[in-house]
Amino acid sequence: MPLPADLPTPLTPIQDPVLSRAGVELRLKRDDLLHPTVPGNKWRKLTPNLEHALAEGHTRLVTFGGAYSTHLRATAAAARVLGLSSVGVVRGEELADRPRNPSLAAAEADGMQLEFVARGAYRELVRDLGRPLAQRWGRCLVLPEGGSNALAVRGTAALPAELGDLDGRDTVCCAVGTGGTLAGIAAGLPPGARALGVAVLRGEGYLEEEVAALHRAAYGRTFANWRIDHGHHGGGYGKVPAALEEFAAGFGERHGIGVERRYVAKALQAVYGLAGTAALPPGSRVTLVVTGLPAGPGAAGTGLSRS
Numbered sequence: 367m368p369l370p371a372d373l374p375t376p377l378t379p380i381q382d383p384v385l386s387r388a389g390v391e392l393r394l395k396r397d398d399l400l401h402p403t404v405p406g407n408k409w410r411k412l413t414p415n416l417e418h419a420l421a422e423g424h425t426r427l428v429t430f431g432g433a434y435s436t437h438l439r440a441t442a443a444a445a446r447v448l449g450l451s452s453v454g455v456v457r458g459e460e461l462a463d464r465p466r467n468p469s470l471a472a473a474e475a476d477g478m479q480l481e482f483v484a485r486g487a488y489r490e491l492v493r494d495l496g497r498p499l500a501q502r503w504g505r506c507l508v509l510p511e512g513g514s515n516a517l518a519v520r521g522t523a524a525l526p527a528e529l530g531d532l533d534g535r536d537t538v539c540c541a542v543g544t545g546g547t548l549a550g551i552a553a554g555l556p557p558g559a560r561a562l563g564v565a566v567l568r569g570e571g572y573l574e575e576e577v578a579a580l581h582r583a584a585y586g587r588t589f590a591n592w593r594i595d596h597g598h599h600g601g602g603y604g605k606v607p608a609a610l611e612e613f614a615a616g617f618g619e620r621h622g623i624g625v626e627r628r629y630v631a632k633a634l635q636a637v638y639g640l641a642g643t644a645a646l647p648p649g650s651r652v653t654l655v656v657t658g659l660p661a662g663p664g665a666a667g668t669g670l671s672r673s
């Protein structure tokens with residue numbers, strides 16, 4: 367394993383009267399504790415790609431992300447540990463001359479070379495996996511935006527085996543950005559159990575197609591044991607409405623767990639919102655995958671940071 371990690375991550379039962387009344391049991395799968403610099407689903411998705419890069423003798427990784435991309439930051443950290451060089455293509459030309467936000471500053475501190483491109487050009491580059499710029503970078507392994515490819519899906523598919531026996535009452539829930547994590551979890555579930563993704567961006571429709579495409583790429587087939595909730599994105603990617611902030615801070619205080627806001631808080635709020643409805647009927651056991659850590663120094667564990 368190229369990046370040693372603390373596996374399996376803990377399963378934490380959550381006692382909450384709101385959920386008890388709805389007849390729903392909740393456990394947290396603490397993937398936020400997986401690795402100190404390559405947390406959660408980023409570790410699960412990157413590790414098989416890093417193994418592939420090393421096996422193929424690559425010395426450079428190239429990937430894509432927005433200004434707050436956890437994937438860029440995780441890729442930079444992983445590359446550094448493995449002695450690989452890394453290039454991050456960042457959406458937004460105008461960011462080149464601005465002071466770096468903490469996420470990009472951390473990536474740069476880990477040696478990632480940042481290339482800022484205009485939004486239109488960025489879209490095209492992501493679609494072509496960077497081919498128009500490939501000459502600049504020389505021989506490299508290109509990872510898609512968010513790191514979601516067939517290898518990443520197979521990496522995440524190992525997660526359900528860490529959850530003990532699962533059956534027809536089980537739903538494994540995670541936030542959905544690019545869909546790689548959900549695709550892997552669904553593929554790794556035993557018969558009867560289901561996966562519920564919670565979209566964190568306003569992606570009605572196209573995310574389902576992304577997940578199905580990842581399934582075809584990784585397994586040559588599709589799966590019918592998952593679905594995506596589109597009712598809890600809070601207005602779009604990176605948007606944290608006051609009610610969500612209050613919910614996440616309250617949960618963090620009651621249970622002593624820092625809740626990452628862009629993804630994890632939305633998935634958690636969806637579980638509370640859906641508990642007892644047809645989506646999560648009484649008798650359900652939900653395992654929420656805590657895919658990452660709150661951003662910012664000292665934020666982990668406080669439950670008070672706004673990321």
Ligand SMILES: *Cc1c(COP(=O)(O)O)cnc(C)c1O
Pocket residue numbers: 406407436437512514541542543544545546547548626629630657658659
């Ligand atoms: C990147 C990220 C996700 C999204 O994962 P996808 O595989 O892109 O859907 C979810 N949660 C956290 C904390 C993340 O950093």
